[in-house]
Amino acid sequence: MSKSGMNTLKPGENYKAHEIDSFVTTTDAVVLSTNDNELFSDPEREFKVTHEFEGFFEHSSEDGEKHFREKKAYIVEKV
Known part of the structure; x- marks a missing residue:
């Protein structure tokens, strides 16, 4: 089964680097x-998705404040 055109990565699943590359190219x-x-x-x-987050805090160099960004974030580790 091809994973091209994915709109999410699933924790616990393994993906090849080129699949992750395609994912980040087409997904925010x-x-x-x-x-x-x-x-x-x-x-x-191959990489395994270990965690998925709905967003993250980011420090803004423009105003010096921390802002929560609602943007999917994934942690992957080598298999």
Whole structure:
């Protein structure tokens, strides 16, 4: 079954880096990886989604305040 055109990542599921790449290209989401900046270095490397969040707090450099952003965020780790 092809996972292309996904609109969400599911915690507990494994995805290849190229699938995650396609997901973030077409979806307004944040992906945090335990693989540092090498998430997309090997398109066939598998990652497991460990957590999903409805949003996150972000510090604004414009006003110095912290703001909650309603934007899906996922944590993935190498399998």
